[in-house]
Amino acid sequence: MTLAILALGSGVALALPEQAVQASIAADTVLTDLPQEAEAASTRLVTSDPTSPTPGEESQTAPRATRISGVTALSGDRSGFHVDGNGTLHPEVFFLKNPDRLVADFADVVAAGQALPPATGLVKAIRLAQFSDGPPRVARLVLEIERSTPYQLVPDANGVSIVLGPGPLGASAVPSSAEKVAGAVLTASSPATPVVQIEPSSLAASAAAPGETIGSEFKAGDSGPVRAPSVDPGFTPSSTPSLAPSDQVDLKRPGLSSAPVVYEIPPIDPSRVAPPEPMLPRESLGIPDRWRILETLGVIKQNFKDPYHQNVFKGDKPYKPFRKWGEDVFLNVIGVSDSLVEARRLPIPIGAQAIRRPGELDVFAPANQLTLAQTLIFGASIIKGDTTFKPPDYEYRLILAANLNRSQVDPVRALRVDPRRGFVRYDNHIAVVEAFYDKHRHNVSERFDFDSYRVGIQPIISDFRGFVFQDNALGLRYFGNRNNNRTQYNLAALVRMEKDTNTGLIDVLQRPRSDVVLLANYYRQDFPRVGHTTQVTLINNWNGEDGEDYYNKNGLLERPAVLGDLRPHHYNVTYLGLNGDGHFGSWNLTTSLYGAVGHDSRHPLAQRPQNILAAFGAMELSRDFDWVRGRFTLIGSTGDSNPFDGKATGFDAIMENPQIAGADTGFWIRQAVPLVGGGGVALSGRNGVLPSLRSSKDQGQSNFVNPGLLFTGLGADLDVTPQVRVVGNVSAIAFANTTVLSVLRNQGPVARFVGIDTSIAVQFRPLMTQNIVLNVSGAALLPGRSFRQLYDENRRGPQYSILMNLLFTY
Secondary structure, eight states, rough: OOOOOOTTTTTTTTOHHHHHHHHHHHTTTTOOOHHHHHHHHHHHHHHHTSOOOHHHHHHHHHHHHOOEEEEEEOOOSSEEEEEEESSBBBOEEETTTTTEEEEEEETTTTTTTEEEEEEOTTEEEEEEEEEEOSSSSSEEEEEEEEEEOOEEEEEEETTEEEEEESSSOOTTSSSSGSOOOOOOBBOSSOSSSOOOOOOOOSOOOOGGGOOOSSOOOOOOOOOOOOOOOOTTTTTTOOOOOOOGGGGOOOOOTTTOSSEEEEOOOOOOTTOOOOOOOOTOOOOOOOOOGGGGHHHHHOOOOOTTTTOOSSOOEEEEEOOGGGGGGOEEEEEEEEEEEEEEEEEEEEEEETTTTTOTTOOOOOSSSSEEEEEEEEEEEEEEEESOTTTTTSSEEEEEEEEEEEEEEEEEETTTTTTSSSSGGGGGGEEEEEEEEEEEEEEEEEETTTTTOOEEEEEEEEEEEESSSSSSEEEEEEEEEEEEEETTTTTTEEEEEOOOOOOOOOOOOOOSSSOOOOOEEEEEEEEEOOOOOEEEEEEEEEEEEEEEHHHHOOTTTTTTTEOSSSSTTTTOOOOOEEEEEEEEEEETTEEEEEEEEEEEEEEEEEETTEEEEEEEEEEEEEEEEEETTEEEEEEEEEEOOOOOTTTSSEEEOOOOOOOOOOOTTTTGGGHHHOOOEEEGGGGTTTEEEOOOSSSSOOTTTTTTTOOOOOOOEEEEEEEEEOOOOOEEEEEEEEEEOOOOOOOHHHHTOOOOOSSEEEEEEEEEEEEEESSSSEEEEEEEEEEEEEOOOHHHHHHHHGGGGGGGEEEEEEEEEE
């Protein structure tokens, strides 16, 4: 039987017995009629010597080869190779892409370790090796070619010839036995749909016969789809070798010296579904932009009321009306409703005309209080740039707040200085919460380390928990990061704004205060261990409010505080802080250490200048036990032991808002406890932990002549369900030094122990997000000896605070 393959364009002519047709169909060849010129040529070849055996006949009568002994380049004007064997060879041939390769598999054949001829003509490289050690054994020959090209196979008694390129065979193109080509001609071109799959990259050396070696290695990608040989249709590769070192993929983070991640191409699974054929028509859906893929596919639909899914009003997609400014300009609308109901009992020292019941005289007035407040916050941001991997190119933000509140207190002068105004107060205020412009200056690395600046009324915090300075202030902030965001920095120059007395919101109708804050901080992630961030902070606070007295909205004196001779003063103080936040193994740790040094021009209580030297420290250690987190808290600040010695050693903050020990769920941190002056000086400020003896935290000046603090607490957070969290805290509170209190109250030595603060809170999040949150808490201060001495608590029950807060956030 004669077998020859002749490539003519992209068609295939066939005149074969049935078994040859089946073999060609198994190889995915395309069958067509033989063109007339090819038919004539083949006829001439047959009739030239009808008595001589054809190469196909020789290959059928010759024994089947079991070994490849070498590869020889063809002579003449045709490009190709003769694969030498110890008998006839019948390979299965297919094409692979990227790069173009012609692959021939020889079933039940061993590839001996022979030198390969150099690549010539259309062939750029040639590789021969054992692909599988069976059963059956498979040897594989790979010809890396310049492009997909027609090929011809001519088996003979000593192997097979692979001839590349179109056109009829010449006499010199193949060995002499192939000069007599039969009239039956099989012509094949590269398949109409070449198959490209992930393949192994080298061969198993064990496939060679004893004493032999593999001729050469394949490159990654040479294995391709193994077509089932006609002798064994069930053939599959037996093993998948690993990548050669030169073909490994290095995956590592820039700048790190750790060993690269090595990815080995997975084994071929012959049973898997073949990938799409590249010549098939593409099926795709047009989308307006990449942000609207889910919407185009019909997965979600835009709904203004739904902030949980993709929403153009929450900055998830570019806002079409802003397209004149660019294709990546977003709109983020902000809406918050904050409803508050708060009942409390506080000891209130009375002044003249403080009692509304005739005939009642006492040092302290009845102290039951009730506050109702409703705050609505509205705002919007216009953001330019894709913020997934880098900061925005620029951002404009404006947020406004409107507050309506009602307060009721028994003493008539507790709410206003004028007793004729009664014991109930209604008030409202509209404020600017934030108004700034943020500009991205440039990136400093390919991983989007950057520098930006922000100017306007903006929020800022000096440390992780807001111990020294957390406020919305007017100023300029320059910030950025380095080292793949492992280090961050902030530089800020800020002027504090006047606040509304009854709401604590900014009052833009008043000129800014003469209170300047210069801040610089530096964050280092994963220091000293992975999972922990260390921060260094330097803050300077210059207060020049030593001019006219300042009275608040209710007619009470704010600056200077009602201390000593009430003379105005100014001060300059610098804070140096070291803060940390993160975890060490299973333990979570937050720490803060601050030192304060500066000068006060003339403290009203000491009636002389004061040199400031004070310190503060705080620590919270916690650990999670499944759904329970236990917490231990320790806070300490130095106190002043002698207010008249020219040294102010009591620590005070600029604008504190501590998020620790349950924060505003506890009594001591949440409530401002009045001390002297009919309430003009508070023992501690609202939402503050330090006993600073200021007129107020929002409008008063810092005071470094104070008793200091020792605060120890235990607490637990219990995530009962994904919607319900229970928070409990028990804290012991004491003063560091009570000399200042004795001077202010003009009484004997005051004890240090303030009392036990107990609180419990329940947080309910019905949607398991922060969009709807209900907080309910109750706290009580069980008075210690110091508190009973200061407020005559033997005649009253414990001080308490009950709070209910409902938040809706859009």
